[in-house]
Amino acid sequence: MKRELSYGIAALKNRSALKLALWSVPEILPTAVYGVAVAKATDSFLAGHAWQGIAWLVGLVATACLGAAGSHQVYGRLGELVEPLRDDLVRRVVGSALHTGDTAAVARLNRQVEIVRDTFAGLVLVVRSFAVTLVGVLAGLLSLAPAIAGFVVPPFLLGFLASLAVLGLAADRVRASLQADEDLAAAAGMTFSGVRDITSTGSEEFAEHLTGRPIEAQANAERALARVAALRTLCFAVGGWAPLLILLAAGPWLVGRGISTGTLLGGLTYVLVGLQPALSTVMGALGDSGLRYVVTLGRILSVQAPAATRRTATPLTCEVHTSGLTFAYGPAAEPVIEDLDLVVAEGEHLAVVGPSGIGKSTLAGLICGMLQPTEGQVLLGGVPAHTVSADTRVLIPQEAYVFSATVMENLNYLLPDATSSEVQQAIDAVGAGALVDRIGGLQAEVRPNELSAGERQLIALTRAYLSPAALVVLDEATCFLDPEAERRAEEAFATRGGTLIVIAHRITSALRAQKILVMDGNRAALGTHTSLLTTSPLYQELQGHWHPAETVPAPPRFQIQPAS
Ligand SMILES: Nc1ncnc2c1ncn2[C@@H]1O[C@H](COP(=O)(O)OP(=O)(O)OP(=O)(O)O)[C@@H](O)[C@H]1O
Known part of the structure; x- marks a missing residue:
């Protein structure tokens, strides 16, 4: 406590x-x-x-x-x-x-x-x-x-202090009651699951003994809890009702000493x-x-x-290499990803596309070592992804995380020693300058609930850009930006150095990448935009869905909010 x-x-x-x-x-x-x-x-x-x-x-x-x-x-x-x-x-x-x-x-x-x-x-x-x-x-x-205060305040404070003293006792009794509850559930569960054996071997007495003790313990714990509740009622009677009764009883005496009605x-x-x-x-x-x-x-x-002993490996390169990669969310579940072989060379820019729910975010989680393969492996620079030190890679999800602190603290979270000029360079590259100005500069406080989803994404993107990570994975991390802001941010990452993997939600994102991975159930196709148009029916289909939305200018999904 x-x-x-x-x-x-x-x-x-x-x-x-x-x-x-x-x-x-x-x-x-x-x-x-x-x-x-x-x-x-x-x-x-x-x-x-x-x-x-x-x-x-x-x-x-x-x-x-x-x-x-x-x-x-x-x-x-x-x-x-x-x-x-x-x-x-x-x-x-x-x-x-x-x-x-x-x-x-x-x-x-x-x-x-x-x-x-x-x-x-x-x-x-x-x-x-x-x-x-x-x-x-x-x-x-x-x-x-002041005479009335003399009658009222002492019993009130006495009741209040006594109720504070009872509080520690109440916390212990609540914990004991929860524990007794859990013990009883465990004993009853065990007896219930063996009820046939108990009946056939005539061990009812033993079963009674097994559950009798936790039942008694739980009843005692509940009684102890009830006694504490009674004590608290007593404290309230002293602090809440006694002042009233005392004042009423002292009324005639007070009136006799000149106190008006x-x-x-x-x-x-x-x-x-x-x-x-x-x-x-x-x-x-x-x-x-x-x-x-x-x-x-x-x-x-x-x-x-x-102790962070598992994530200590620092690979020399940030090449991503998956072989026979299979992953299912549970032993009995159908694999989301099956037997995937993929190489993304150091410095390469890969876009991942596919229908909703096909496993793109799952792949991102596996590449960043947040999920572990059911079969096969994911290597970053030759090292299993889940053992790689956390600052080697950064994954920005769709819902960007922004916290209550200054703009600077939000941006340099993954590189606390960053100089102001490094931070400024990241802001300029990603295109977050107007936003930072609107918030009030690097030392202004960020109020996450006052930012739009797109503004939160810009902050998270700048943080990722500034980070020392050699592998950046953007999982629809620009989906709330308008196409122009998205282009600027993605191009910044493409020229930043290191390996870039973008889970794309617009055709333009895929077009900017050197390679495109089309996820299609248990099959996956890797190629360029041109080659996939002929080799992947799913890619053709996706492109058909995307194209109208891209040619008809969509309303901007990110807008700098006016200063309030
Ligand atoms: N934690 C989880 N537990 C169980 N199943 C999950 C979990 N996360 C995702 N899934 C399932 O795995 C499949 C792949 O999900 P995933 O989020 O990787 O797809 P996605 O292609 O990224 O989808 P979207 O484009 O809609 O984000 C889906 O069927 C999803 O319901």
């Missing part, structure tokens, strides 16, 4: 957290004012000064509007605070999966990353709103009647509308989202990337 808390606290140590805290200040005002306004309005109405009472209520509405403006800003800052945390977790998850080759883990862990992000954001909001309420109510009570009502308002709901919400969130955050983040953080 300590590790998960430290991780969350570290994520809060940045400027966005400070901005979020500052934008929370306006919200304190209505919280501080509502009890005072109710007190003053009540006393004014009771004294027959109706307009004065109405003026207090109008003032209350005005401060609420001010608070709402602050809340609006808070949500914007929350995104800036939470997205870098998500990016960091995704980086860990993907990094670990790349080392272990367990790509299914990416999907599983990515779901957990989403849970951590959502629970973290929820916790930040709830804890922030609790702090705002506490400060506001304290300020309001002290200005209204309106002031007493104002104090009750602070308890009923401020402290009690805030305590209920924060306890609920810590008990629910808080526990989910701790347990889920714990699972992600414990998936350590093993």
Whole structure:
């Protein structure tokens, strides 16, 4: 739990957290004012000064509007605070999966990353709103009647601190309950699968013994969980209800010492509308989202990337050589690629074409060593692709990855030591200059959600261009660019040096390549545009599909967005 808390606290140590805290200040005002306004309005109405009472209520509405403006800003800052945390977790998850080759883990862990992000954001909001309420109510009570604060605040804080103390215990009990659940499922599964043998050999007693213990253990774990729930209810009774009862009981005494009816009502308002709901919400969130955050983040953080011993080979060339390459997604599945022999020489430019779902992305994954052949092999410079060091090759998929950081950090991610002039040269070559200018230069912050798909692709392409990788694989990585922007980017890669493989989605991409691989089920044809037109019926067909779209100018799929 300590590790998960430290991780969350570290994520809060940045400027966005400070901005979020500052934008929370306006919200304190209505919280501080509502009890005072109710007190003053009540006393004014009771004294027959109706307009004065109405003026207090109008003032209350005005401060609420001010608070709402602050809340609006808070949500914007929350995104800036939470997205870098998500990016960091995704980086860990993907990094670990790349080392272990367990790509299914990416999907599983990515779901957990989403849970951590959502629970973290929820916790930040709830804890922030609790702090705002506490400060506001304290300020309001002290200005209204410090004696009321003396009755209300100590039991409230006692209940709150006790509920925090119970939280650690609750986390342990939840983990124990999950474990007991899993143990019981395993024991019951084992007994169920052997039920015929148990009946035929008359071993019911043994089977009962086998499942009886985990059932008892699970029942105990559930009872322990229920006791913690009862303890939390007790904490809420102390923190949420005791202040109210104490204040009501002390009412006559307070009135006897000059506290007006309106002031007493104002104090009750602070308890009923401020402290009690805030305590209920924060306890609920810590008990629910808080526990989910701790347990889920714990699972992600414990998936350590093993020492990168497997991806250490640095080949001397970046020639791609596949022989007898066969790949299926599972032992019983039909192969997606079967017995493929292919050589792409160092410095060559290959386009891969074929119908949707034929296996182009699978081939890209195999060439980059992210998938391992079921049979045959893929060599990069004579070395098995999955053992080659990660910086030897770069694969840019259709959905480009851009993260919340500066433009420079996004671009030099694969070459952190790149000089400004190297970065600028890459930007100019790929054609990302207008985009970088629009974002505000190299030191400006990138907000991924404000970029179009084409703009994200331009950033990923520039990053790949700048990388030290000798093999670049573009898997429909330019599909959201207009044909002219795509031409410029692809030509930049063709003249960059190294081997280039482009999964093409337009005929023009194929025409720019020296060689074209047509993927056609279990068959594949390799040749040039001219030779394939005569040797590959599928290529002729694809060309027929592509051609009209290429001759009729398509609307641009990438546009620089106007500065907002
Ligand atoms: N992780 C996976 N598990 C199981 N099957 C998969 C997986 N990824 C892809 N496939 C299947 O493998 C086949 C080839 O998919 P792949 O994505 O390589 O084709 P593609 O030619 O790149 O398609 P597209 O042009 O639509 O991107 C498809 O039938 C697809 O459904």
